[in-house]
Amino acid sequence: MVWFRKRMLIYAGILLVLLILSGRGSDFSITGLFQLGNTWEMLTDRFFPPRWDLVPYLLQQSLITMSIAFFGTLTALLVALPLSFLAAENTSGSAPGFYLVRSLLSVFRSVPEIVFGLIFVVSLGLGPFAALLAIFLHNVSVLGKLIAELVESSDKGPQEAMSSVGAGRRTGQLFSIIPQIWPNVLSHYFYRFEVAIRTSLVLGMIGGGGLGQSLMNYYNSLAYTSMATAIIIIMVLVIIVDVSGGIVRKRVI
């Protein structure tokens, strides 16, 4: 036991108990795993061949999905950036302001996008706008929190240098912190954009439009070969965003 302390065994024991309890809670069964073959059979029997004639229509729908994700996350980033400075302990300027903004971000973050989506579908009607607002609100709170943490952990040297030249507080913060955290801000943004694409699919299923809505329509009408086409387009979409995000990150860093 050179590498481990005794209390590690206790932690491992606790984790094991929690794992068993959560397995029971989620109906996990070993025998169920052996039935995965049925899923494969169902996929090969019913999902193939995909309906390629639907590609032009589904590409149009994917544009709606992309628009929801892009508009929702980019506007969220623009709002979250200044908010994050108010939500960071070292730049907020006042303790009550810091706690207020931080708490608001926490409250909004605790509400899943699908809940926002359900509310907006009812209040604003079916369509992409409800999905867009849901993604915007959730991402303002997530990006606000993540960027605030980057602001808090930024190097204090350049901030001190800006104070020493007599720069105003906000000017000093802007110029000394933003360049430091920018690559990580972009990294968070691209991750959130990628997540937003998947989320807008889910929101589509509850009436938010785009690819998600098409997917749900095909599922409800048992059109599995059409579903297969939609799934392939979703996969390509996510891969494109992931790769292009990686390229931009590399160029910026």
Place this chain on the structure above:
Amino acid sequence: MLDFNNVTVRYDEAEDPAVDGLTMQIAKGEFVCVLGRSGAGKSTFIRTINGLQPLTGGSVTALGYELGGLDQKKLRQLRSEIGMIFQHFSLIPRMTVRQNVYTGRFGKRSSYRNYLGLFTEEEKQLTSYFLEEVGLLPYADRRVERLSGGQKQRVGIARAMVQEPSILLGDEPVASLDPTTSDHIFQLLRQLHEERELTTVINVHDVELAKKYASRIIGLKQGRLVFDGSPDDMSKADLDDIYE
């Protein structure tokens, strides 16, 4: 030019004060090196001059203003007259050499001109002039993280000089550099000091550098003044007293 009257700084968690009842004057045009062991209070002392370090007691008067009584606007105005260079350079990453030097003008301009990057022709010429002085004009458009330590400190010096300061402070400016580069940096600081009669106060660990370039040496020990005189006046016993 600089008047310290019973200056005391005590950090919350510390038992002893970092600077303990320091009283002295520094006249215009002096080149002062501050010696002392790590933790002797050198950095704290330097930072009291431009108000980066608030005082627990006493007063500091710089360029005719008592720092304790200044509002934020006046303090920023005073800071714009005092250049400072740092041990770890404190440059803004991902910005070019020239952009970093421009930031030295921030205290003298309106915020919106800073945000929009609107610099006058005179300010552009001034920036180029000091980049030339520190030998970095050919690197003006290079990002600062691609420079060597010595070059980074030269950017720091150009940023401080573009303020057109009356006082130049250095907080261990050569502590991260090799001996040859350190000597070159001190040569440059001395040259700038002589060209402009610039009051210069620098913390340094290297006694030889201090003796070679300073017109006056101040020795601090546990926050107290234990030596104050010219390099020629400094004996081995004085040095032992500072560093023992």
